[in-house]
Amino acid sequence: MLNTDCIEKRNAYGDPNVPVVDMTPSFPPADSTYHKSKQLEAGHYFAMEQDGRDPFSDGCHDSVVSSVATAAGLADPLGFFIVCCVVLIGDMNRGVLFPIMWPLVQDLGGNAVWLGYAVGAFSFGRIIASPALGKMSIDYGYSKSLVVSTTIIIIGCILFASVYRVGSLYFLVFAQIVLGVGSGTLGVTRAYVAEITATRERTKYIALQTAVQYGGFTVTPIFGSLFLWLLEGKRYEVGFFVFDEYSAAAYFMGALGVITLFLLLTKFQARYRTKPTSQKKSARTAERDEVADRMTFAGITVYSAALLGCMLLNVSTKGSIGAFETMGISFAQSHFGLQPAAAGLIVSINGMIGVGALLSMGWLGKFLSDVQMILGGIMVCALGIISFAPLDSVEDGGNNSVVHYCIGIFMIYATGYPIGHTAVIGLFSKVVGRRPQGTLQGYFASAGSLARILFPVMSGYISTYDSINTVMVVLFVNLIIANCFVAMSRRTLEALSV
Secondary structure, X not given: OOOHHHHHHHOOOOOOOOOEEOOEEOOOXXXXXXXXXXXXXXXXXXXXXXXXXXXXXXXOOHHHHHHHOOOOOEOXXXXXXXXXXXXXXXXXXXXXXXXXXXXXXXXXXXXXXXXXXXXXXXXXXXXXXXXHHHHHHHHHOHHHHHHHHHHHHHHHHHHHHOHHHHOOHHHHHHHHHHHHHHOXXXXXXXXHHHHOEOHHHHHHXXXXXXXXXXXXXXXXXXHHHHHHHHOOOOEXXXXXXXXXXXXXXXXXXXXXXXXXXXXXXXXXXXXXXXXXXXXXXXXXXXXXXXXXXXXXXXXXXXXXXXXXXXXXXXXXXXXXXXXXXXXXXXXXXXXXXXXXXXXXXXXXXXXXXXXXXXXXXXHHOOOOOHHHHHXXXXXXXXXXXXXXXXXXXXXXXXXXXXXXXXXXXXXXXXXXXXXXHHHHHHHHXXXXXXXXXXXXXXXXXXXXXXXXXXXXXXXXXXXXXXXXXXXXXXXHHHHHHHHHHHHHOHHHHHHHOO
């Protein structure tokens, strides 16, 4: 076992094997031990509940110390992997069901407005759950909050699998809300990554986590398309379970949820956070805090304004991709004559490319700041969206090339959105700094979920009472305005994110 005497012998901030940032241990917060009552003088991070034993009892093992002070700047690789599994199934609930949703809504007697409600219901569930789960992770630890949320996902998958059998659009909306509640752990998982990584490497690991999330909702539509193609017009009953083109995907997601729950219960090490003690600030930290504490013309501090700005950026980018996600299948049908399965395949392929772009964020970070990646990513995404605005529908005589659709989707899903939005997430985490991130990340995730409600519903109404081309123009203007504000605040944001 491990005690404080051992730590003092091995390191009093003098061990060259312990990475440091601002002259303090780099991860997690120097004075955080993730324990409700115990505090280490040397300020190290320790995994709790290892095989039911308290690592603070006695003894000192190299294996524990080496697992804590990793040269790669990641304190718990296994925990990071399991958290990525939680992120994956959370967004696979949107991705796998993406090509299925529009045909299901049509078969249930709905229209584009109902499609907006169904897509927005998922995000509504996330709004309800994200702040509560974020606070729960601080009060009770990450393990309990993730186990609860994953259990709710499994229940939501069972409900969604029953939607077509029930035959109600209201039940579809209810099932989507339950899935959203279970998937409301983005704040928790991002806070976890922020706690176990060095500030200088945080964007890289957040990009890895976001690559998993992004792959969950852009690459996995290929599974939904596969179920739609294989089971079209077919129905198989196995006891209570009914497998058809709509329910099979939900059962598939439920099975993945069970596997993730097993990993959480058997392999994930519970972690807690103590209230930080005061420490002497480095010159760089003091300079950053001086900028953060300045007052703006609105009567709030620069720090609060930066947090609010990052949340609005999240709303702008998440809302735009949410609206396009809602209209994407129907737009591919009406303007390019593509079937849902084919459109889902194109999105999946570009999603895979987008995952590759996210995995290159560490390399990009050597040449570009977060703010520069935000500006470039949002601009590319905006140009991809506006390229669809002038097109006529097939019904109105439009003869639009599928190549145009592929290029536009590439700009949106493969490059613009993944790079721009991931940089927003990294920027927000850096602005928050070493403060407890669970609750703030919960609010950040809720802001994005709110956008995924408002924008899809707005798009549904605009496309129904005007045209889908107008939707593209609105989304373009929204992203350009967001980019203008980022450019105007560039120096302040970069100062707060060092």
